Structure formats: C-alpha cells, structure tokens
Amino acid sequence: MTYPTQPTASHFIGGKYVEDTAGTPIDVIYPATGEVIGRVHSATPAIIDQALTSARAAQAAWAAMTGTERGRILRRAADIMRERNHDLSVLETFDTGKPYQETSVVDATSGADALEYFGGMAATLTGQHIQLGEDWVYTRREALGVCVGIGAWNYPTQIASWKGAPALACGNTMVFKPSETTPLCALKVAEILFEAGAPAGVYNVVQGLGDVGAALVSDPRVDKVSLTGSVPTGRKVYAAAAAGIKHVTMELGGKSPLIIFDDADVENAVSGAILGNFYSSGQVCSNGTRVFVQKGIKDAFLARLAERLADAVIGDPQDPATSFGPMVSARQMEIVQGYIAKGQDEGARLVYGGARLDRPGFYLEPTVFADVTDDMTIAREEIFGPVMAVLDFEDEAEVMPRANDTEFGLAAGVFTRDLARAHRVAAGFEAGTCYINTYNDAPVEAPFGGSKQSGVGRENSSAAIAHYSQLKSVYVRMGDLEAPF
DSSP states (O other): OOOTTOOSSSEEETTEEEOOTTSOEEEEEETTTTEEEEEEEOOOHHHHHHHHHHHHHHHHHHHHSOHHHHHHHHHHHHHHHHHTHHHHHHHHHHHHOOOHHHHHHHHHHHHHHHHHHHHHHGGGOOOOEEEETTEEEEEEEEEOSEEEEEOOSSSHHHHHHHHHHHHHHTTOEEEEEOOTTSOSHHHHHHHHHHHTTOOTTSEEEOOOOHHHHHHHHHOTTOOEEEEESOHHHHHHHHHHHHHTTOEEEEEOOOOOEEEEOTTSOHHHHHHHHHHTTTGGGGOOTTOOOEEEEEGGGHHHHHHHHHHHHTTOOBSOTTSTTOOBOOOSOHHHHHHHHHHHHHHHHTTOEEEEOOSBOSSSSOOBOOEEEESOOTTSHHHHSOOOSSEEEEEEESOHHHHHHHHHOSSOOSEEEEEOSOHHHHHHHHHHOOOSEEEESOOOOOOTTSOBOOSGGGEESOBSTTHHHHHSEEEEEEEEOOSOOOOOO
16 A cells, blocks of 8 residues: 555665664554555664664754754744645554544644744753852753654654654754554654754654664663653663663653533533543543543533534544544554453443444444442553543542542543632642643643653653753853962
8 A cells, every 4th residue: 555655664864764674574554454554674783773873973063053043944844744734644544543634633733833833942042141249150051962762653743743843952863763553654754854954863763662662772872761652661761761871751651530520511521521532542641531520410421422422433534524543553452442341340331332343443432431430440540542431529529539549640630610629629630731621732832741650751842941951050250269278
C-alpha cells in the first residue's frame, strides 16, 4: 500500500534518509485492517552511533546561532507542517488508526503550534543581571547538548514536535526514537525541519525496540532524556539516565479522576467524559477514566451518555465522517479486552459496549461500567483503551480522598457550576494537569505533566525551557580582591 508522504527509509540522520537492513525488521500495521503497510528496520549499533555522532557534531554550531536564527527555522517548519496538514494527517491515521476527523485537527496542527511557539520564544532566552554593590553576576542560559527523545505510539507527530521544538529552540540537537508501533510520522517531522533550514544532524530519527532506547539513554554522548511512555518503562529509563547523571523529563501514565457534581451541566459533563475516555479510542495518557458522579445526577448522566455514544460513527478512519476508530494494535486490543472481562468478573455493571466489533482491524466498542468501586482492577490500573469506570459519591469531602487515592497524578477534572468549589477541588487534586468544566485540552502555551508516579518535569509552555537548558552564573568583581595570605 502506498500513501501520502510515505517515508523512504527507516531512519533520518544527518539531513537524509538512511537504511540498514541488518536491523531487525519491524512491520507497520494499519490498525483499521490489520494489514502490513510498510516495514522499517530497528537501528543497529552502527546506526545508533551514526545518529549520535551526527547530533554531537552539529550541536555546537547550532547553539552558536542566535535564538532569532534558530527560531526562524522552527517557525518555517511550522508553516510547512500546516501546509501539509492533510497528507500528514492521513499518514498519522495510517500509523495510529485514529480517525482523520481527529488527526486533521489535533496531531500535525499541535506539532506546528509547538514549533511556532518555541520558535517565537527562542530569541527571548536571555540571562539575568544581578547587581551586588559595585560587583555583579550575570547568568547565561545554555544548551544541554544532545537530547534523546523517546516517543509513545498514541501521538507520534505531536510528541516528536513537543520534544523537538523546545530542545532545538534552546540550542540542543536531538535523536528521537518513535514507538515501534507507530514509526512513520516522526520521520516526516525530521524531514520538514531539515527542509526548513535546520542543519544536518540537528534532528535525527532512529527506529527500534526497547534495546535501542536503552542504548541511546546509556550513551555518554547524551545529556538529556525525555520519555513519553508507561510507568514501568519510565522507571527503567529514569534509572539508566540517573547512572549517567543525565537531565530527565518523564511524561508517564495515569488513572485520572473526573468528578461530576449534581449541579453540573449534564451535556457538558457528558462531553467531558467522552473526550476523557473515548477520544483516540481511549488511548490518551491523561484520560479521566475514573468518573465520579454525584448520586443525584447519576441516572441522567448515564442515560445521556448512552444516547451520545450511540451517535459514534465507527468505521474507516480515513473517512472524515468516522468519529471512533480502532485500537492501535492487536496486542493493545487484547489487553483492553482482558480488563473488560475483569470488570465483569469483579462485579461492575456493564451499561454500554464491551464487545469487539465483527470487522477487520482492532475495533472495540466504547465501553462503560457503572457501580464501580475503588478497589476494582478497572478503577486501579491504567487500561489505555475505550473503557470508562463510573463511580458514585455522596459529597465533596468523601470524593476528594478517593480521587487522590492512586499512585498516579497526571491529570484530574471537575464539572460544577459552583466556581468556589471548582477552584477548591482543583487545588485539592494531587495531579499536575487539571481541568474545570472541560477535559484534555492541551495548548502549547500551558505546562503539561504529572506528579507522583506520573512523571517529572513539564512539557510545553515556558516551563519546558528549564528542562532543555541550564544556567551558568558568572561573578564579576570590579575592584581589588583580598585573600587571607
């Protein structure tokens, strides 16, 4: 099968596509049909060395450019990405199975937003002057060096851009390893950055499984690691990076609470629950999959939710009318089916969906469980699929400890018309990214990241700059210097 903007080789290194068929072959499978639509090869040690050598060689000259010059290139890349949004969205849909209706407005567009935002910020990354009598100190904000980005499979274009844009704005170079499940889109990000004027070696992409990620993270030429992935993967990567005292950003998983009070607008609350559970077929790390519904509104909420879910258009994800697509892989579908079975076995009440669709590809129905209790597996573990757990609660004092009773702390949301309560609840959430009367908005202007086991550091916004740069202090003495002897 051929498709728009099809990459021409497995890796992008030093400004060009590079192939090494000695690497383990990785099939690219279209989730809507289960068909193999391409093949890439995992990076061999020679490919990894070539990418890191290229990134290291390019870094000093890239950092020596002015922020304005670097920013101009990033903004040009954003323009190219927007011009090619259709083709990039089609590619994203082939890569992930997400409906074109989603990818055309979320994926390459948010990647372009990141490139534009950090491109505009690059010229503003200045130091500080600190007067100390007649002496003074000035600070310089300097690049870290070579950054490694490790991506997840759910937002391949966005994640490649979210990590690359601040890294490059600060004067770093990058070697990015996409998920082996969705290897195609990051190659186009690298290609566009090079076309926009980024010198060869500034942004490189190599394919591979966990062993390639481990080799990159542990290499002494690497100064920073940024991972989007699961908590178990995060623990391994964090430990390996710590051995080399490398800078680290971790955006990991979640089991986020969404609290809906009796006074909430039912229609808006249902919209928030749909966005927080079924967008991208539920494959979003920040999803609010524990939906706490106050008892007075529970029946109305479940009734309207069922009506809205019946309107989901499940079909060919390349059809713009389709609003709900397949899971990313057979393996992920099987994992989610296991959780659905476990929910039924443990006594949750299945009120909608729950079945695999009788069609090619990896399609599961949107699934809703009610009467879920806090100790059930589906309320404790991250499912990463279209499964919503609805839990009852009496009042705010009762629900807050329950909402926070999780090892995760990525996101949380609240729906209520009581603004004082909304802000009080948001302040009480043990989570890094919170929402009031909305869910899963992720503008580049706002910091994104988690607390507890959900990660360290922040992506997006000016906060990301601190994670891709370091401060140097320079003390300047204006007079004579005394010493004890």
